[in-house]
Structures are given as structure tokens and as C-alpha cells.
Amino acid sequence: MAASKVASFSQNLCSIRPDVAHARLSKDRSCGATWSPPVIPRTFQPPKAALGLALESSLFGGSSLHLCSAKSTAFLGASLTRLQQCQGRPGPGSRRGGALSTQAAVFDQLSISLENAWKKLANEDKITSDNIKEPMKEVRRALLEADVSLPVARRFVTNVQSKAIGQEVAKGVKPQQQLIKVVADELKALMGLELAPLVYSRIGPTVILLAGLQGVGKTTAAGKLALYLKKQDKKVLMVATDVYRPAAIDQLVTLGKQVDVPVFEMGTTAKPPEIARKGLAEAKRIKADVVLVDTAGRLQINKDMMNELKEIKKAVKPTEILLVVDAMTGQEAAGLVASFNQEVGITGAILTKLDGDSRGGAALSVKEVSGKPIKFTGEGEAMTALEPFYPERMAQRILGMGDVLTLVERAEEAMMTEESARIAERMMSAKFDFTDMLKQTEMIARFGSMSAFLKLMPGMNKLSNTEIREAEKNAKTMRAVIHSMTVDERAKPDLLASSPSRRRRIAKGCGKTERQVSEVIQQLFTMRARMQNLSAIMSGKTAMPGMGDLQAAISGGRKAAPGTAKRKKKRSLLDSASEISRREPVAIAGRR
Numbered sequence: 001m002a003a004s005k006v007a008s009f010s011q012n013l014c015s016i017r018p019d020v021a022h023a024r025l026s027k028d029r030s031c032g033a034t035w036s037p038p039v040i041p042r043t044f045q046p047p048k049a050a051l052g053l054a055l056e057s058s059l060f061g062g063s064s065l066h067l068c069s070a071k072s073t074a075f076l077g078a079s080l081t082r083l084q085q086c087q088g089r090p091g092p093g094s095r096r097g098g099a100l101s102t103q104a105a106v107f108d109q110l111s112i113s114l115e116n117a118w119k120k121l122a123n124e125d126k127i128t129s130d131n132i133k134e135p136m137k138e139v140r141r142a143l144l145e146a147d148v149s150l151p152v153a154r155r156f157v158t159n160v161q162s163k164a165i166g167q168e169v170a171k172g173v174k175p176q177q178q179l180i181k182v183v184a185d186e187l188k189a190l191m192g193l194e195l196a197p198l199v200y201s202r203i204g205p206t207v208i209l210l211a212g213l214q215g216v217g218k219t220t221a222a223g224k225l226a227l228y229l230k231k232q233d234k235k236v237l238m239v240a241t242d243v244y245r246p247a248a249i250d251q252l253v254t255l256g257k258q259v260d261v262p263v264f265e266m267g268t269t270a271k272p273p274e275i276a277r278k279g280l281a282e283a284k285r286i287k288a289d290v291v292l293v294d295t296a297g298r299l300q301i302n303k304d305m306m307n308e309l310k311e312i313k314k315a316v317k318p319t320e321i322l323l324v325v326d327a328m329t330g331q332e333a334a335g336l337v338a339s340f341n342q343e344v345g346i347t348g349a350i351l352t353k354l355d356g357d358s359r360g361g362a363a364l365s366v367k368e369v370s371g372k373p374i375k376f377t378g379e380g381e382a383m384t385a386l387e388p389f390y391p392e393r394m395a396q397r398i399l400g401m402g403d404v405l406t407l408v409e410r411a412e413e414a415m416m417t418e419e420s421a422r423i424a425e426r427m428m429s430a431k432f433d434f435t436d437m438l439k440q441t442e443m444i445a446r447f448g449s450m451s452a453f454l455k456l457m458p459g460m461n462k463l464s465n466t467e468i469r470e471a472e473k474n475a476k477t478m479r480a481v482i483h484s485m486t487v488d489e490r491a492k493p494d495l496l497a498s499s500p501s502r503r504r505r506i507a508k509g510c511g512k513t514e515r516q517v518s519e520v521i522q523q524l525f526t527m528r529a530r531m532q533n534l535s536a537i538m539s540g541k542t543a544m545p546g547m548g549d550l551q552a553a554i555s556g557g558r559k560a561a562p563g564t565a566k567r568k569k570k571r572s573l574l575d576s577a578s579e580i581s582r583r584e585p586v587a588i589a590g591r592r
Ligand SMILES: Nc1nc2c(ncn2[C@@H]2O[C@H](COP(=O)(O)OP(=O)(O)OP(=O)(O)O)[C@@H](O)[C@H]2O)c(=O)[nH]1
Pocket: 212, 213, 214, 215, 216, 217, 218, 219, 220, 221, 242, 245, 248, 296, 297, 298, 352, 353, 354, 355, 356, 378, 379, 380, 381, 385
């Protein structure tokens, strides 16, 4: 496909509305689809969008296709819908009534409860002081359940209520949509409106002090931040001042090696302020731009801890003092930020473990309770699992719009832009082969974890942990199978579709079953089929004939043991792939 086609296709993708995407997922939601969510900025340019699609297809057209075909087609479905709408045809998701509930797992409950609030306005023509009472009760309950403190929840509700009642409802906008918009704006304001970037010192190295209670993830955050800064072209030195837990120094040294950043340490006998001072001197000597000082945690706030922090602060005069807090502790985390700020004076917080089972209250309350912004969030143990905290994006996630922008940024990091454009282009053509497929699964692996990747995909973040684990397992199998192929086979998948002996050889080589090998081949062709179908729609061509014979070609003749559970499961794998082939038919020639 010509590059211009890819560009225009991508432009269409840029304007995909996640609520439309969601229409396929939740048939019974009641809020309308005409409200435009916070606008995807201009920076969301064509190659990025194409890359988003490429990533999604790699995952769901490929390794986890069989897991949840309805969910997995949502994003692609949105693309189709948008394309059809652009061509003046109604898409499958274009009905009114699409809701916004592709929320991040951490905010699942909050999002569901908020949806109950919108529903209460479903049959109203306008927002009045009477009919807003019930939805506001729901909003308040939702916030309290998410572990937001009562005063914060109260203030939030009061603000939303006064703004929603006073507002002119634009023509064509339903009251419930208007309310969602007000809530989205208030959520953003609650979390600090804008990104609070790191402040760098003008002279000499910037010192960032990391403080926090035991086990909240300080040392891990130090490693992640070091990697983040390195990617910003900063020369970083980490300093280990936790002399009370000897393993903490080893842990930082190990992380330093992992992210390739030097660690300054003086063992466990020196005093922490002294270590910090000498660390800073070392940073000046090696001309480091940033010094990250990891400090010791305590079980709870106590005088020793605060005094030590104050001494370290005096010794190295940090530009940033970031309190690391664990999201699982909810409103307590917000309280801690306030206390530390009063005692030591901090500049912001890093909220860790947002990937865990928290209810989101911490993310919502920290700024409001402490006056200090969350600067970063940690969403996993991998060194790449650190994100700058954008209130707007977080609000979008809470309201179920998927964090497409973060996805795109991380995708760009994981993969060179040129490379992404090349793969996107190949995906749109019939040339997408096993080498491309391998690159994509490796790229997803670079996200840190499959769950980190999935959480950012609109519509994908409701997958269960079991489903995610299954997807991870499948990605592994896929990599193993592809690694056992010859260069020729990777470039010409037809060779494998037509040759049982080649598939047998590969199965033997990678220690997988022939069935697993066949499934990987099937996945590639299914991906091609889906992409070609999209491309056909774009160019106005009619859909092409089916690929039903492909399955027969690659699964023909070999049966799993009859009646076994395994056999049933495997069958459904192929069924779901061929189901997509049927829905999105495309001709793949020369299969035998
Ligand atoms: N799931 C998840 N786990 C995390 C995250 N950040 C840290 N962890 C894990 O939390 C545990 C504690 O992390 P550490 O970095 O050792 O915490 P610490 O605050 O330095 O601990 P102390 O040195 O004992 O005070 C480790 O098992 C980390 O892998 C995160 O964002 N998500």
C-alpha cells in the first residue's frame, strides 16, 4: 500500500472515538456516544496511530486472538467503524448509546459506579437541581468506595454539581454526556490539571531525593527513574544511603547494572548524610546531570526517619524531594504525602503499584490533600514501568477511554518510528511475515509486561489476569516457533501452510506440538486477513473471498486425542481464528 494510503488511514484512526470503540463491548450502557471525549491532541500523528493498530493487531490478531475475540476486535472494530463513517456508511458501533467504560483495571469499580450515576440522567432533557441529586449521590459513593477521603469526595461533588447545573447544554448534547464532561474536567482538576514535570537545577547536578516508608517501592523507583532520565539523555548517578538493610544496597547495585547507571555506595558503616554528600561530590567529578539518592524506609513515620531525611536534605540540597507512596494504601498515601510535606518539605510524589489491586483513591487524593503533585506513577516491577503523571490522561482512564497517548508514547519508545511506519505499511500489504510478527511480540515484551501494554489499550483493560497470563504464554510459544523457522520460511509463510513436514520439523526444533506450530501459522494469516480487509475497505474495493481452505490446509489430517479437554480447547482456538476470517474474509492465494 502506498505511504499516502497508510497516512490517510492513520489519520482516520487518529479520530477514533473510544466511546464508539466501546459500543461493541457494552451493549447495555446508556450514555450517548455523541459526547466527544477530551480531544486527542495533534501530536497523535498518523504513524503513531498506525503503530497503535499494528501493536493491537500483533497481539490480538496473533497471540491472544483466541482469548476473547469480542474484546479483541473492539479496537479494530472502532477503526472499521470510523472508516465506514468517513465513507458515509453507518458502522457497527455508530449507534447512540456507546458508553465509556474501557477503564484501567485499577479504576474498574470506580468506573462502573460512575456509569450508574450517568444512567440516572438517561431520560432527562436537562440537568436541574432536582434531577442531579441522585447521580451526585452515586458519584460520591463511587469516590468513597475508591478510597477517596470524605472531605475530598464532598468538595468534588459540590464542584461538579454547581458547574453542571449552571452550564448551558450545547445543542445535541444529552444531560448525561454533559455531566460526564463536567466530571472529567473536575477529575483532571482534582489530580492537578497539568503534568508537573521534574525541575532541574541550573548549576551543577540536579539532586533528587527519594523518600518513603518501607517496601513502597523506593529502590525500584530509583532504578526506573534512572532509566527514564537516561532516555532523556541525562547522565545519572544513583546513591545508596539505606545502611540499615544491607540488601537494599545490593538491590540498588543490581538495578544499576540492569539499567546501566553507576551506583555510589559506602557500605553500611558510614552515615547516610555523609554518603549522600560524597555521592554528590562523585557526581560532580564524573559530570553527572542527575543524582538519585535512595534513602532508607521505616515501617511508619518516626522522628529518626524525619531527622535523617532533614540531614540528608541539608547535606545535598536537593532540587526535588519525591515521596514514594504505594497506591494500594489509598487515602493513607495521600495523608502520608501531606505529613512528609509538613515535616521535610517535598516537591512531589511517585505513586507506585498502580498495577496492583488498589482502588485508585490515592491517585485522586494526593494533590488535593497534600497540595503536592504526583509526578510519576509506577505500574509494574519492570524498569520501564514508570510514567509521568498526566491528570488528563488519568481522568480519561477513569472514565474508560483507555490511555491511547501513553500507549503511543511507549510504543514509540519500544520501537523506532521509522520501523513502526515500515511495519504498519507491511501490515497493510500482504507482505507481513513471521519476521515482522516476531519483532512485534518482542516490542510488546519491551513494554515491561503484557498487562502494562493491555491496560493502555481501549477495551483491553478488562482482561482477567488469567487471560493476560495466557496471552503471555502464547507470545512465548509464538517466539519459540518463529525462532525455529528458516529465514526462507519466515519470509514465505506459504511454505509452512503447505508443508506438514516443515511444520513437524519446526515443532521438533522448538519443543512445541505440531498443533501449536499450526496455530502460530494460522495467526499470521488471520492477521493478514484482517489487515487486508481494512485496506480493501479504505480503497473502496469490496471484500475478497474467504480463506476457509487455509485452515484445512494447515490443520488437515492431524487430530488431537478425541474427547480430551485439550482437544476441545484447541478446537476453539482455530474456531475463533476462522470466525474472524469469516467475518473479515480475504483471499490468500496458493495455500496448498
Ligand atoms: N506490582 C508492582 N510492584 C512494585 C512496584 N514498585 C515496586 N514494586 C515491588 O515492591 C517491592 C518493594 O519494592 P522496593 O523497591 O524494594 O521498596 P523499598 O521502598 O525500596 O523498600 P525498603 O528498602 O525496604 O524501604 C518489590 O518486590 C518491588 O518489585 C510497582 O509499581 N508495581
